Structures are given as structure tokens and as C-alpha cells.
Amino acid sequence: MAWNTPGSDNSGDNRPSRQRKPPGRGLDSLLDTARGLFGNGGGGILRWVGLLVALWLVFNCFVLVTEQERGVVLRFGTFSRVLQPGPHFKLPWPIESVKKVNATQSKAYSENVPVLTRDGNMVNVEINVQYRIESPRLFLFGSREPEEVLKQAAQSAVREQIGRSDLDTVLGSRSVLTTQVRQRLQASLKDYETGLTVTELNLPNARPPDDVKDAFDEAQRANADKSTAINEAQAYAKKIVPEARGDAQRIRTTAEGYKTSTVARAQGDAARFTLLAEQYKGAPEATRKRLWLDAVQEVLSQNRKIVGGDSKQILYVPMGERSGGPMTPGPVSVPLNQPELLPSVTATESSSGSTVPYVGRPTRPKTRDEVSR
Structure with a gap:
């Protein structure tokens, strides 16, 4: 193995030549590493398939149900259970499948x-x-x-x-x-x-x-008029019925009072007649005269003009007392200017005590109209 000497063209790179990586070799090194893991040939492909199947099983068996959803698990197409909100696991498809429905949305x-x-x-x-x-x-x-x-x-x-x-x-x-x-x-x-x-x-x-x-609106107006008339009639009934009951009660009270007074008056008249009958049995002449005087007094007291036998008109003039009390009638004689048409009628008693018979009224002279007839 040769080492670089000072002054050479390698600019101070003293590493061995086999340790230097040429540009663009990083991706190849990753592929080489993957090939080393799975090997070359058919065995490597199977490992890739197995990895993909494992990843598919993991994602297929995991189910996440949100808060608004409910998961319905179907096992071989039939209902199995309902999944509530949250993470869940199920059997892989085609054994089990999940249908999600929104159970809170209105x-x-x-x-x-x-x-x-x-x-x-x-x-x-x-x-x-x-x-x-x-x-x-x-x-x-x-x-x-x-x-x-x-x-x-x-x-x-x-x-x-x-x-x-x-x-x-x-x-x-x-x-x-x-x-x-x-x-x-x-x-x-x-x-x-x-x-x-x-x-x-x-x-x-x-x-x-x-x-x-239009017809419906007209019918509604008629119904409204009907309701108004009914309400007015009911209001009138509420007003008039108490008044009628009060009038009826007043009439009943008046009738009861009239009944009581009439019965009492009749009872008093009956008692008075009984007493008069007893008195008449004891003194018939005096009783008869007294009754006649009472009747004459009652009749004459109601008249304001009385014609006597002396051809004079007697007027009852109300005369008040000095103290301002109620007025009492007093007789006043007023001479008549008209000629006397009726002679005075007197009754004398005979020595025997009998009354002289009444000779009757003299004949009235006829008027001009009666003579012409």
C-alpha cells in the first residue's frame, strides 16, 4: 500500500486509496445494505413480501373511532359488536370489517x-x-x-x-x-x-x-264576526241577567208585602164586620145610623165642591196654620149668581114621629133644542 508523500497532488490526503468513496456512492451503499439483509435472488423477494404483509396486517387490524362516530364490526358480513370512541383492534379482513356511522350529528x-x-x-x-x-x-x-x-x-x-x-x-x-x-x-x-x-x-x-x-279568508272573517257576536251576546247576558234577577227579587218582595198587607186588611175587615154584627144585634137602628154617617163623612171628605139645599156653593180652601204646618181645608160659602134651578128639599117629621114622604123632584123646564124636537 503506497502512502502519499509531501508535495504530491493529493493535497495532504494521507488516507489509503481503498477508504476513499467516490461521489454518488451513498445510495448504492444503502441498497447494498438492504441486499445484505434479505439476500440476493428469490429469498430476498419473499422477505419483502412478508414485510409488506406484516405492515398491512398491523394497519388493517387497528381501528380508531372518533368521538362523533360509532363503529359497527361485521364478522363474515354479520353484526358482531359496536365500537365506542377510541382505538380498537379487530381481526383482519375478510374476517372482520368495520362500518363507521356518525351517531351525534343532527x-x-x-x-x-x-x-x-x-x-x-x-x-x-x-x-x-x-x-x-x-x-x-x-x-x-x-x-x-x-x-x-x-x-x-x-x-x-x-x-x-x-x-x-x-x-x-x-x-x-x-x-x-x-x-x-x-x-x-x-x-x-x-x-x-x-x-x-x-x-x-x-x-x-x-x-x-x-x-x-280567497274563500278561506272570507270564511275566516265570517268566523271572526261570529266570535264577536257571541262575545257581545255573552257580555250582554252577564249584564242583563243580574238586573233581571234583581227585578224578579224586587217583584217577589213587593208581592209578598202586598200579600201580607192584603191578608192583614182582610182579617181586619172580617174582625170589624164581626164586631159590627154583634153591635147590630144589640142596637140595629143606632148601628145603621152610625154606619150611614161614617159613609157620608168618608164620601164628602173626598170632594172639593159640595152643593147644599140653600143654592150656595161651599168650597174647601186649604188654610195653613201660622206655624207653617200642613194645610187643613176650611169651608167657604160663595153665593151663586145663577138662578136657582132646584128648590130646596126638606124633610119634616110628623107629630107621630113618621117621616114625610118625599114628593119627588119638580119637572125641569125644557130647553130650546128640546122644544124644537
Whole structure:
């Protein structure tokens, strides 16, 4: 082996010539190392295949499920188990395979559905449904196309519940209908084994079809007028019924008072008549005269003009007392200017005590009209 001498062209490189690497030999050295590991010929290819198979098995058996997903493991095409979020290992394909589904994502479905109400009115009802996957196993294997099943079940539930309600309920208070539709839809999804659950359901709008909108608005106005008339009638009834009851009570009270006073007056008259009958038995003449005087006094006290036998008019003029008390009538005689038409009638008693018979009224002179007749 020759060594470089000073002053040569190697610029001080004193290493042996076999230790120097020519440029571009680094990649070749790596390939040589790999060939040394696997050998040359057919044995080296098998080692490469084995390494690739090992790497494939490692990646195929390892499964990572995210937080939003659920993994459904199939063994020879049939359901085996459900993998929760996290790393997992399984048997290599084709023994086991994994299908991942998003179990936390909420999906929405909206559509306008024409529905016939119980009273025969057609309305377009808007449906808004939000749902998610509750059971990955049933979602994949429970029914075919579960989301399409949900759409059909939602429409069926809306038609069923609104078909049992009248138009006023559909247009007015839909909160009860919304609850009923949601319960019916959830029951249908469970019966059909869709693996879906309803998180929210709304019926935000209900309106008549455009073809009958004018007629529908007119009917609504008529219903509003009907409600107004009913409310006014009820208000009037609330006002007039208490007044009528008060009037009825007042009439009953007045009638009871009249009944009591009438009965008491009748009882008093009966008692008075009984006493008069007893007195009449003892002194009939005096009793009869006293009754006559009482009757005359009662009749004459009600008259303001009394004509006596002396052809004078007696007027009762109310005269008040000095103290300002109530006025009492006093008789005043006023001479008459007209000629006396009726003679005075007197009654005298005979010596025997009998009354002179009444000779009657003199004949009245006829007037000019009567003479012409």
C-alpha cells in the first residue's frame, strides 16, 4: 500500500486509496445494505413480501373511532359488536370489517304536506324534523333506507293527527298537535326499527292552498264576526241577567208585602164586620145610623165642591196654620149668581114621629133644542 508523500497532488490526503468513496456512492451503499439483509435472488423477494404483509396486517387490524362516530364490526358480513370512541383492534379482513356511522350529528327534514282536517278543510302544513342516529346497529340493519322511512312516517303522523282536529285548532293552537305528532312519529320509528330518534319537531306554519285562499279568508272573517257576536251576546247576558234577577227579587218582595198587607186588611175587615154584627144585634137602628154617617163623612171628605139645599156653593180652601204646618181645608160659602134651578128639599117629621114622604123632584123646564124636537 503506497502512502502519499509531501508535495504530491493529493493535497495532504494521507488516507489509503481503498477508504476513499467516490461521489454518488451513498445510495448504492444503502441498497447494498438492504441486499445484505434479505439476500440476493428469490429469498430476498419473499422477505419483502412478508414485510409488506406484516405492515398491512398491523394497519388493517387497528381501528380508531372518533368521538362523533360509532363503529359497527361485521364478522363474515354479520353484526358482531359496536365500537365506542377510541382505538380498537379487530381481526383482519375478510374476517372482520368495520362500518363507521356518525351517531351525534343532527340531521333535518322539512316539507310542506297537504292535509285534510276533520271538518273537511284542506291546509298545507309545514313540517320541520330534526333527528339523529340512536342505534347504529338498527340504522344499518333494522330497515332499508331508514331516512326515507322517517320521511314517510312523519307525513303519516301529521295526516293522522290533523285529520282528527278541526281547522281552528290547526290554524290556532298547534302546540298540542306538535306534541302528538312527535309522539306518534317516534313510536313509528321504533316499530320500524330505523335506529333513529327525533330530537325536535315543529309545525311552524299552516295555511290554505292558494286556489282557495280567497274563500278561506272570507270564511275566516265570517268566523271572526261570529266570535264577536257571541262575545257581545255573552257580555250582554252577564249584564242583563243580574238586573233581571234583581227585578224578579224586587217583584217577589213587593208581592209578598202586598200579600201580607192584603191578608192583614182582610182579617181586619172580617174582625170589624164581626164586631159590627154583634153591635147590630144589640142596637140595629143606632148601628145603621152610625154606619150611614161614617159613609157620608168618608164620601164628602173626598170632594172639593159640595152643593147644599140653600143654592150656595161651599168650597174647601186649604188654610195653613201660622206655624207653617200642613194645610187643613176650611169651608167657604160663595153665593151663586145663577138662578136657582132646584128648590130646596126638606124633610119634616110628623107629630107621630113618621117621616114625610118625599114628593119627588119638580119637572125641569125644557130647553130650546128640546122644544124644537
